Amino acid sequence: MREAVGQSMWYGDPEALELREALAALHGCGVRNISVGAGIDDLLGLAVRAYLAPGDVTVATLGSYPTYVYHVIGYGASLETVPYADDGSLQLDALAERAHATGARIAYLANPDNPSGAFAGREAVAHFIDALPEDCLVLLDEAYGDFVAPADLLADTIDPRVVRMRTFSKAFGLAGARIGYCLGSAETIETFNKIRLQFNVNRIAQSGALAALGERDFVAGVVAEVARGRDDYAALAARFGLRTLASRTNFVCIDLGSRAAAEAMVEQLLRCGIFIRKPGLPPLDRYVRVTVGTPAQRQELAAAFGAALETVRATGTVLEAAPKR
Amino acid sequence: MREAVGQSMWYGDPEALELREALAALHGCGVRNISVGAGIDDLLGLAVRAYLAPGDVTVATLGSYPTYVYHVIGYGASLETVPYADDGSLQLDALAERAHATGARIAYLANPDNPSGAFAGREAVAHFIDALPEDCLVLLDEAYGDFVAPADLLADTIDPRVVRMRTFSKAFGLAGARIGYCLGSAETIETFNKIRLQFNVNRIAQSGALAALGERDFVAGVVAEVARGRDDYAALAARFGLRTLASRTNFVCIDLGSRAAAEAMVEQLLRCGIFIRKPGLPPLDRYVRVTVGTPAQRQELAAAFGAALETVRATGTVLEAAPKR
Numbered sequence: 334m335r336e337a338v339g340q341s342m343w344y345g346d347p348e349a350l351e352l353r354e355a356l357a358a359l360h361g362c363g364v365r366n367i368s369v370g371a372g373i374d375d376l377l378g379l380a381v382r383a384y385l386a387p388g389d390v391t392v393a394t395l396g397s398y399p400t401y402v403y404h405v406i407g408y409g410a411s412l413e414t415v416p417y418a419d420d421g422s423l424q425l426d427a428l429a430e431r432a433h434a435t436g437a438r439i440a441y442l443a444n445p446d447n448p449s450g451a452f453a454g455r456e457a458v459a460h461f462i463d464a465l466p467e468d469c470l471v472l473l474d475e476a477y478g479d480f481v482a483p484a485d486l487l488a489d490t491i492d493p494r495v496v497r498m499r500t501f502s503k504a505f506g507l508a509g510a511r512i513g514y515c516l517g518s519a520e521t522i523e524t525f526n527k528i529r530l531q532f533n534v535n536r537i538a539q540s541g542a543l544a545a546l547g548e549r550d551f552v553a554g555v556v557a558e559v560a561r562g563r564d565d566y567a568a569l570a571a572r573f574g575l576r577t578l579a580s581r582t583n584f585v586c587i588d589l590g591s592r593a594a595a596e597a598m599v600e601q602l603l604r605c606g607i608f609i610r611k612p613g614l615p616p617l618d619r620y621v622r623v624t625v626g627t628p629a630q631r632q633e634l635a636a637a638f639g640a641a642l643e644t645v646r647a648t649g650t651v652l653e654a655a656p657k658r
Numbered sequence: 659m660r661e662a663v664g665q666s667m668w669y670g671d672p673e674a675l676e677l678r679e680a681l682a683a684l685h686g687c688g689v690r691n692i693s694v695g696a697g698i699d700d701l702l703g704l705a706v707r708a709y710l711a712p713g714d715v716t717v718a719t720l721g722s723y724p725t726y727v728y729h730v731i732g733y734g735a736s737l738e739t740v741p742y743a744d745d746g747s748l749q750l751d752a753l754a755e756r757a758h759a760t761g762a763r764i765a766y767l768a769n770p771d772n773p774s775g776a777f778a779g780r781e782a783v784a785h786f787i788d789a790l791p792e793d794c795l796v797l798l799d800e801a802y803g804d805f806v807a808p809a810d811l812l813a814d815t816i817d818p819r820v821v822r823m824r825t826f827s828k829a830f831g832l833a834g835a836r837i838g839y840c841l842g843s844a845e846t847i848e849t850f851n852k853i854r855l856q857f858n859v860n861r862i863a864q865s866g867a868l869a870a871l872g873e874r875d876f877v878a879g880v881v882a883e884v885a886r887g888r889d890d891y892a893a894l895a896a897r898f899g900l901r902t903l904a905s906r907t908n909f910v911c912i913d914l915g916s917r918a919a920a921e922a923m924v925e926q927l928l929r930c931g932i933f934i935r936k937p938g939l940p941p942l943d944r945y946v947r948v949t950v951g952t953p954a955q956r957q958e959l960a961a962a963f964g965a966a967l968e969t970v971r972a973t974g975t976v977l978e979a980a981p982k983r
Contacts, residue, residue, distance in 0.1 A: 372857060
């Protein structure tokens with residue numbers, strides 16, 4: 334990437350051909366089955382623009398990745414939702430039923446899911462796809478797919494009903510570079526090509542992604558470290574009598590018992606210089622979502638957690654009654 | 659930029675605040691009057707999406723920057739055009755009249771223009787804006803504005819009828835980074851913010867653009883060198899009895915006399931390892947468009963030009979009669 338900085342005066346490859354060839358080899362598909370974009374956010378926008386006319390219906394889990402909803406609203410489509418189960422898991426049968434009931438043209442599934450961390454295995458996802466209406470496209474957002482063993486993910490066969498989206502932002506550590514890709518039928522990819530920005534991906538990002546694909550040991554190390562971090566967070570929460578959601582991502586949701594307590598916890602930790610997030614919609618709004626950091630960052634969280642929680646618990650009732658900020 | 663590569667694991671600033679503050683200081687406007695995007699291409703797409711409903715009319719010069727037309731077609735709007743004058747100049751009065759006649763919602767003007775290189779000065783542009791229908795937004799694409807003295811460009815006052823677009827791809831030499839910006843009313847910028855990608859610009863590109871703003875001497879040097887290059891090309895063409903269009907950009911159009919001859923010239927130079935372009939639509943389709951390169955690249959072109967032209971002239975009639983490729 335530092336070398337590529339020196340070629341910044343030249344436009345990058347609008348076809349991202351070298352990168353797409355490497356990705357095609359990785360996934361055992363053709364170059365024409367791959368489109369590269371400025372992150373999954375970019376690709377989600379293309380999918381919504383291409384496949385949802387104003388008023389068309391799409392189904393998704395209520396409170397799942399908000400940028401998908403942003404595009405749906407932005408292009409005037411109609412969102413129908415199914416909530417998470419109370420334990421934070423995905424309700425795929427209900428989602429498929431909802432797609433039938435509403436005549437959905439797109440079903441959006443983040444798997445592993447953001448912000449819950451929930452994961453549906455290969456069989457469950459295959460069953461979900463088969464259960465959908467025949468003309469319903471599946472956007473399978475696998476932003477966190479690198480944290481799961483390939484054998485647990487949907488097989489790499491191109492299915493014209495499915496667009497799978499991957500990113501270099503998470504396990505590959507290139508969030509600031511804005512680069513991701515999708516796998517789909519040649520027809521779907523051609524449709525994306527008809528509307529995407531010609532020079533959609535920064536030249537340095539293309540170089541970085543290509544180089545990163547060769548660093549499997551580094552990525553495996555990140556994945557292993559993230560797994561240790563999730564265990565650390567589960568243990569930390571348990572030490573204070575708090576439940577966590579099982580996660581297959583690089584973050585863990587910790588149950589604070591109420592929305593007010595979760596909001597107060599975000600605030601208390603921010604006062605210690607620690608920025609965590611929280612899901613906005615029930616039933617997950619009583620959780621905080623903590624990203625796995627470095628071991629040093631996790632220690633910092635562990636050191637601050639008890640005092641912050643004590644403050645939240647001491648003032649919890651007051652916060653509960655306070656007007657929504 | 660090389661330093662910023664080391665922070666690629668972090669998302670860039672979705673608000674590009676530091677860069678927008680620097681741009682606001684440069685243009686004497688507010689931060690809320692500036693939106694940053696992944697090049698002008700990105701910003702043109704936002705403008706079309708936001709302000710042209712399917713069927714709405716926009717006017718532009720026939721054969722001007724094709725990516726604007728790409729967005730217009732992509733979003734289902736309707737393009738009405740006025741040709742270049744036969745001498746390659748812009749016909750602004752005719753464009754304003756066409757806007758009135760067609761009820762245009764957007765008038766697109768690239769100034770300096772791509773691919774002609776033509777330029778309309780401050781007074782002419784101000785007159786054009788005033789001559790348009792009251793509810794017609796002007797997209798003033800100043801991608802090549804850095805090659806013109808600021809005094810010749812429209813003054814930096816925010817006009818709610820106008821969105822001015824600038825890029826780091828040309829005089830700043832950051833085409834591969836994908837970063838540009840626009841100046842507009844707070845209301846227009848807020849509209850762009852409602853639909854743009856949240857993380858629309860690569861972190862390294864933001865750092866590069868910010869640093870580049872501090873390198874005015876470098877940019878002035880590029881602009882001076884480009885002016886020398888334009889003179890070189892005009893002299894080269896004159897040596898072979900060919901006319902050129904006056905250009906205020908980093909390229910020069912050379913008149914080959916016919917579309918077939920211009921196409922043959924592109925091919926002949928490509929055989930020498932020199933890639934030039936040519937406009938696709940009349941009356942400019944008889945020109946080749948040659949970008950100003952380094953002095954060494956210009957010498958390479960000069961060395962190859964005569965023989966290539968001789969081949970074109972020798973086979974010109976045959977090419978003229980050949981079926982269109």
